[in-house]
Amino acid sequence: MRSPASQCLPIVVLLGCVVACSSEGEGPRRQRISVSPLVSPTGPNSAEPFVSLSDGKTLILSWLQRDADSVTTALRFATLDSSGAWSAAGDIVRAKDLFVNWADFPSVVPLASGKLLAHWLQRNGTGRYSYDVRLAESGDGGRTWSPAPASTPHARGIPAEHGFVTLLPRADSTADVLFLNGSPAPENAAGERGPPMRLARARWTAAGAVAGPEETLDMRTCDCCQTAAAVTSRGPVILYRDRSESETRDIYLRRFVDNAWTEAKPLHADGWVINACPVNGPAISAAGEQVAAVWFTGARDTAKVQLVFSADAGATFGAPIRIDGGMPSGRVDVELLTGGDALVTWIERMGKDSAEVRARIVRADGTTEPPLTVSPLSGGRASGFPRMVRRGNEIVLAWTVPGAASEVRLASLTITPR
Numbered sequence: 001m002r003s004p005a006s007q008c009l010p011i012v013v014l015l016g017c018v019v020a021c022s023s024e025g026e027g028p029r030r031q032r033i034s035v036s037p038l039v040s041p042t043g044p045n046s047a048e049p050f051v052s053l054s055d056g057k058t059l060i061l062s063w064l065q066r067d068a069d070s071v072t073t074a075l076r077f078a079t080l081d082s083s084g085a086w087s088a089a090g091d092i093v094r095a096k097d098l099f100v101n102w103a104d105f106p107s108v109v110p111l112a113s114g115k116l117l118a119h120w121l122q123r124n125g126t127g128r129y130s131y132d133v134r135l136a137e138s139g140d141g142g143r144t145w146s147p148a149p150a151s152t153p154h155a156r157g158i159p160a161e162h163g164f165v166t167l168l169p170r171a172d173s174t175a176d177v178l179f180l181n182g183s184p185a186p187e188n189a190a191g192e193r194g195p196p197m198r199l200a201r202a203r204w205t206a207a208g209a210v211a212g213p214e215e216t217l218d219m220r221t222c223d224c225c226q227t228a229a230a231v232t233s234r235g236p237v238i239l240y241r242d243r244s245e246s247e248t249r250d251i252y253l254r255r256f257v258d259n260a261w262t263e264a265k266p267l268h269a270d271g272w273v274i275n276a277c278p279v280n281g282p283a284i285s286a287a288g289e290q291v292a293a294v295w296f297t298g299a300r301d302t303a304k305v306q307l308v309f310s311a312d313a314g315a316t317f318g319a320p321i322r323i324d325g326g327m328p329s330g331r332v333d334v335e336l337l338t339g340g341d342a343l344v345t346w347i348e349r350m351g352k353d354s355a356e357v358r359a360r361i362v363r364a365d366g367t368t369e370p371p372l373t374v375s376p377l378s379g380g381r382a383s384g385f386p387r388m389v390r391r392g393n394e395i396v397l398a399w400t401v402p403g404a405a406s407e408v409r410l411a412s413l414t415i416t417p418r
Contacts, residue, residue, distance in 0.1 A: 032416040033343075033359055033372045037409070038396065041078040041086045044405035047382070048102070049398035051389040054110035057082045059389065059396055062092070062108040062118070063408050064100060073098045075106050075120045077142060080396075090142050093150070097123040099131035102381045103224060103279045104163045108142075113173035115139045117204060122150075125159035133162045133179055137208045146208060153177040153202030154214050160184045161197065161223075164281065168229045168236060173206040178227045178238055181214060196220045199227070199240050218242065218264055222249050226281025226385070232313035233289050239267060239282040247275050251282045251295045255314050268308060268320050272299035280330040285342065289313045292342035292362075294323070296330025303328050305346045307362050321366050324348060329355060329379060335390040337415055340364035343395055345386055347379070355379035357386050357399055359413060374411055378402050393417070 042049075045066040052060045059080040066073050074094035079087045092108070099121035106120040116138040124132045134150035154162055160182035168176040181200040199218035203211040218240065225241035235256040242252040242264065251267040267282070282295035291310040296303070305328045306320040329347040336342050342362045349355050356376050361369040374397060377383050382402035388395050395413040400406055 029369050031370050031372055032361060032418070034414045034416070035372070035374055036412045036414070038080075038412050039086070040408050040410050041089050042076070042408040044407060046076075046408040047400045047402075047406045048100075048105040048384055049400065049408045049410075050105055050107040050387050051396055051398050052107070052109045053389045053391055054079070054114075054116075057391065059391060060108050060110065060116070061398060061408075061410070062106060063398075064098070064106065066100075067094075072096050073100055075118065077108050077118070079142075092118050092136060092138075092142070092145055093120060093122075093134070095122065099123050099163075101163070102384050103226070105385065105387075107165065107167055109167045109169055109175070111137075111169050111173050111175060112171055113206065115173070115208070116142055117167055117169070117175055118145070119165045119167055119177070121163050124157070127159050129161040129182070130159040131162065132156070133165055133177075135177065135204065135210065137204075139208075151210050153179060153204075153210050154181055154200065158182075158184060164224065164226050166227045166229045166238070167204075168231065170231065175204040176229065176236060177202040177204055177210070178217075178229055178240075180221060180223070180227065180240075181216070196243060197223045199238075217254060217261060218252070220244070223277040224279050225249075225277060228282045228284045228293075230284045230286035230291065232286045232291060234313035237284060237286065237291060237314040239284050239293060239295075241278075241281060242266070246273065248273050249278065250297070250299075251293075253293075253314065267293055267295065267317065268306070270297040270299040272297050274298065278330075280332075283333045285334045285336040286313070287336045290336060290340055290364075291317075292334050292336050293317070294332045294334040294342075294344050294346075296328065296332060296346075303330070305330060305332055305344070307334065307342060307344055309342070309364065309366070318366065321362055321368065323360055323362065323368065323371075325358070325371060327351075331383075331385045333386060333388050335388060335395055337361070337390070338393070339418065341418075343388075343390075343413070343415065345374070345388055345397060347377075347383065347386070349379050350376075353379050355383065357397070359395075359397070361415070374413070375399070375401075375409065382406065388413075 222241035305324040386399035
């Protein structure tokens with residue numbers, strides 16, 4: 001929520017991108033993405049949006065909103081129905097001890113039962129990185145939420161970092177809760193991170209509670225990159241940024257097959273050695289056995305946004321397809337489209353503190369269509385991570401415009417069929 005001053009900028013489409021070469025050596029193709037701004041229900045001092053879809057047509061938008069006292073923050077949400085009408089915005093939690101971080105955003109997702117499940121971060125001690133993941137459920141469309149104290153997917157009372165959550169709803173009205181799980185910092189090391197983060201999983205039950213202790217899926221991960229997950233026709237696939245003893249931080253993959261997690265393996269062997277967290281997690285989308293995964297890498301001193309397709313539920317992937325324009329910041333997202341194409345969004349740097357939110361269609365055969373600039377924005381951290389969700393032939397995209405009073409913007413990206 002702490003944002004550098006920046007002028008609020010409109011949604012634009014660069015005319016030069018309407019007809020362009022889709023990739024090196026290919027002829028021009030007409031842009032199939034059209035952009036229309038959507039009214040935002042958020043207001044000033046809003047940031048860190050997340051979007052999901054209920055019943056195939058109702059958009060759920062959540063965001064953090066800072067009160068006028070600059071101390072209290074609320075996790076709020078609103079829904080957009082198929083007629084284009086927003087519900088009244090409501091609070092999920094409002095407190096002075098929420099942990100607010102530009103890269104670690106809360107979320108609200110619908111469960112198969114029709115209930116809503118929300119997560120946020122809340123401080124659990126005096127340390128700089130001492131905070132918990134909190135979970136709450138609503139069975140009445142968000143009018144009321146399960147009472148305090150909210151559930152946690154990890155052991156309570158551990159003064160350490162917990163976050164970068166993915167809530168993955170399942171067909172049986174449960175949800176997987178994936179998160180990075182920290183350990184206390186060494187004694188007399190106040191304000192410092194502790195041992196390496198671990199990838200963990202917990203189960204949210206249909207009864208509205210966490211089932212048992214968390215399960216560790218990887219003992220050493222990158223400290224502050226988002227996790228990602230999707231459900232294929234063969235089961236869940238999860239992505240995260242691993243961290244080897246030699247500080248190689250590539251994206252790794254695990255699948256749930258025959259009631260067990262497969263061995264972790266690299267999504268692609270980038271070989272990115274970096275002695276720091278790049279704060280840039282992957283994204284994944286699945287439909288049946290088809291999977292699209294996208295990520296950022298800086299291997300060999302070259303920043304790239306890359307996408308891979310799988311036709312066998314993530315068991316194997318094709319060769320990486322480069323998406324960016326040469327100077328990406330990353331902060332990626334992806335949605336599969338009708339016919340097997342994928343829409344990728346990311347932030348592209350334009351020099352100094354300027355950047356653009358871009359979108360691009362990648363065809364199932366690996367060819368790329370012209371990139372499109374959805375909106376200019378600040379290139380700093382306060383711009384956060386644009387998030388999107390598919391609603392039929394429409395993609396709804398939400399992002400933060402930083403400034404003295406930051407603002408969440410929304411756009412509808414309509415995809416013209418081939």
